[in-house]
Amino acid sequence: MARKNEAKKATKREPIVLGIESTAHTLGIGIVKNGKVVANEKSMLFEYGIHPRKTADHHANVFSEVLDSALQKAKVKLKDIDLVAFSQGPGIGPCLRISTIAARVLAIQYDKPVVGVNHCVAHIEISKHFTGFEDPLVLYVSGGNTQVLVKEKGRYLILGETLDIGIGNMLDNFARSVGLKNAREVEQHAERTNEYIPLPYSVKGMDASFSGMLTQAQKLWNRRNTDELCYSMQETAYASLCEITERALALTGKREVTICGGVAQNRRLQKMLNEMSSEWNCRFGVAPNEFNADNGGMIAYVGYLLMKKGKAKKNALKPNEILPIPKYRTDQFKI
Ligand code: FE2
DSSP: OHHHHHHHHHHHSOOOEEEEEOSSSEEEEEEEETTEEEEEEEEEOOSSSOOHHHHHHHHHHHHHHHHHHHHHHHTOOGGGOOEEEEEEESSOHHHHHHHHHHHHHHHHHSOOOEEEEEHHHHHHHHHHHHHOOSSOEEEEEOSSOEEEEEEETTEEEEEEEBSSSOHHHHHHHHHHHTTOSSHHHHHHHHTTOOOOOOOOOEEETTEEEOHHHHHHHHHHBTTBOHHHHHHHHHHHHHHHHHHHHHHHHHHHOOSEEEEESGGGGOHHHHHHHHHHHHHTTOEEEEOOHHHHSOOHHHHHHHHHHHHHTTOHHHHOOOGGGOOOOTTOOGGGOOO
16 A cells, blocks of 8 residues: 555656756756756856867766766756656767767666757747746747747747858857957947947848858958947847847737847847837747756756656657757757
8 A cells, every 4th residue: 555655656746857968068967856947057168169079078077077966956866867858959969979878878777768859949948938938939049040930739930040150150250250259258348339330231031141241240350449340240130130030920920029049148139129029019038048058957848848748758769769960950849
């Protein structure tokens, strides 16, 4: 009888899910317990860009430390984990290999069920979790990705996207060519002025392209003030992002707008989208910065959603199926 009650209790208990993120510069391990991210530990390597092999070595070297720290923070042991979710793609091959190998070890050595998670979908779902939005129009902006999406029959459909370079990579590229470290420094310099230098602006339907403005801004360096160039880059690029989001909003009639991904941390972009959304009487929301940067918590959260929806078993991978998908498209993952 006691055993029966125990089993009943165990089946009633909310699942505990471990998430592993290693698509690019960040090795992240998150744990979801009682439907909340209770641990979100990470270690990042980003020195003037990403060197794939060095970054993968970094992830492998810090893995145990980050895992221990997440388990301690969540006050759980590895044996308590009901499901392991790993970031399957899109991402950089050598970096992706680390979460893949870790997931395989957990499957073989510790007999844990494993599911692969699309990194982009995880950014969107964690944003919905924190904003409380159920059916938002999503602007997903990171290093390699720039997409406008809506959910349709369990998949995120891409309504618009960059036609060339991802917004984050474009800003990082620009930063390095004018002697700055990264896009974060571009934001700091942009806040020092409001002198605008006209730059090429390219929106085609609900798509945008950024390489023209990047080339022109690089040409102007040495002739123009760095703060003004940073300000103009942000204003031009973010105005085009607002325009494609607004076009998608007009088309879909959504009532909620969210932004996610690394570049979603930019205050100026948040302000512009907030203003645009209120002009359309739409709610605007964004997750805390910690969850817009790459993290394991969002991967664990998607694993948790799969469990709650009864899809974890169907999605569970055999050890030999635990492989990276470097070019995993957002619309290929169903949730
Ligand atoms: Fe990301």
